[in-house]
Amino acid sequence: MADKRGVTIRELAQAAGVSIGTVSRALKGQPGLSEQTRSQVLEVAEKLGYDTAKLRTGKPRRLLFLYSRHLGSLATNPFYSYVLHGAETVCREAGVPLSLLSVQSGDDIAGQVRRHEAEALLGAGYFDPDTMEGIRRCELPLVLVDHFHPGVRCVNDDNQQGAWLATRHLLDGGAQRVAAIFGPPTHYSVSLRAKGFRRALFEAGRLFDPDYEVTLDPVMEYRAAGRDAMRRLLALPQPPDAVFAYNDSTAMFAIEYCIEQGLRVPEDIRFIGYDDIEEAAHFKPPLSTVKMDKEALGLVAARALIDGDVEPGEASLPVELVVRESSRIDAAPEAPARKARRQPAAAER
Structure with missing residues (x-):
């Protein structure tokens, strides 16, 4: 059996030949999967020794707002400051603390996210491929705003x-x-x-x-x-x-x-x-x-994370x-x- 600490949900998904979202639903016992697929995922998880303690259920205890450092300070960026305000409004109403982190290629993104004790990530704006890969490696629920990445929940205007x-x-x-x-x-x-x-x-x-x-x-x-x-x-x-x-x-x-x-x-x-x-x-x-309703972009994204609605797809606001x-x-x-x-x-x- 493999070392539990070394098996990631991404590796488990690759071994089972399914998406990360499918693995998450199978391990959490959520609906929407055939029994054959669920059994396949559970069998591979047991074989690889995946640590099910990594899974989190219910409302995230802390949400982290990520943006690319090349954007500069949010105080001087009128667009993303509104997105942040919308996300903060939802988090405040839900009783979920929200923190802020700028990232760029080469950062130890996973380490910084751990220090924030985040359980869900809201990424705003464009992230270059290396930075995006670093964010995905955190293996936390993720919603992107004003960006698109295959296999991720995204919220954009039309x-x-x-x-x-x-x-x-x-x-x-x-x-x-x-x-x-x-x-x-x-x-x-x-x-x-x-x-x-x-x-x-x-x-x-x-x-x-x-x-x-x-x-x-x-x-x-x-x-x-x-x-x-x-x-x-x-x-x-x-x-x-x-x-x-x-x-x-x-x-x-x-x-x-x-x-x-x-x-x-x-x-x-x-x-x-x-x-x-x-x-x-x-x-x-x-x-x-x-x-566009810039605050609504942040509001919809934060609400999706809090409600656990992070299946891949794109919401387009009018x-x-x-x-x-x-x-x-x-x-x-x-x-x-x-x-x-x-x-x-x-x-x-």
């Missing part, structure tokens, strides 16, 4: 539909040359927003021109990268007359650069962002955007189009938020 709404808004307003500024394409939300942007162009009968889609330079400081992306777009032989930015901060940096170059927003060039951070409504001009001055040609009063409605996905994939 990124593709949101980008589709934003781009359609610019096209419906008469824009002829719609450009986009995106962040790292490895990020799940960014890749889906790019799909939504291209889908809207396709459905409008517009040819996709790669020159009108730029990516932030990853080696530049964030604000400088946003301004540089706009500089590249304005240097085109036919500069865009409308821009969709993958988040509000990038849109505001781009607008700043345009105004410095003597352009008027929205008369000469229109803008729309994404996220509806607090600064968007107070920016000059007020920024049109796609609004978004809204919010029209403000930055994307309107006229001087009409501010339009109310328009709820997203799913459209035919002719070019979705």
Whole structure:
């Protein structure tokens, strides 16, 4: 019999030829499995000497909020600070302590998680493959927010539909040359927003021109990268007359650069962002955007962990189009938020 301390649930799942979730359900006696599968898992567990004391049932005693250190401080990140607040609200109501940990590739993630005495993990934002592997090795219930990983419970907003709404808004307003500024394409939300942007162009009968889609330079400081992306777009032989930015901060940096170059927003060039951070409504001009319930992302993820609902899959939360001055040609009063409605996905994939 193998040393109990050396057998992990991942190794047990591999030996049994099933998923980690299936192993967990079999060992805990939970429904949803055939008796043949349950017996197979129990037989392999006994053979390998898996320590069933590792299994935890019921509400986790402590939840740990993980985020990548490359994001910087959550105090300066308006998006993930809202996600954290939503998770904290649920944990407080459930009487589950919540702690915070930033991680990066090369960290002893398992050791740090043990020191926090965490029994469940909420990961927010993009994690590179090495960091993600370190998180998975902790073998704790895990839910990801604003990220996707196979075999993990994930909670995201409807990124593709949101980008589709934003781009359609610019096209419906008469824009002829719609450009986009995106962040790292490895990020799940960014890749889906790019799909939504291209889908809207396709459905409008517009040819996709790669020159009108730029990516932030990853080696530049964030604000400088946003301004540089706009500089590249304005240097085109036919500069865009409308821009969709993958988040509000990038849109505001781009607008700043345009105004410095003597352009008027929205008369000469229109803008729309994404996220509806607090600064968007107070920016000059007020920024049109796609609004999501950022606190709800954290709330849904934390609730899933507390309720034990961590089966692999993805929850997609709805978004809204919010029209403000930055994307309107006229001087009409501010339009109310328009709820997203799913459209035919002719070019979705």
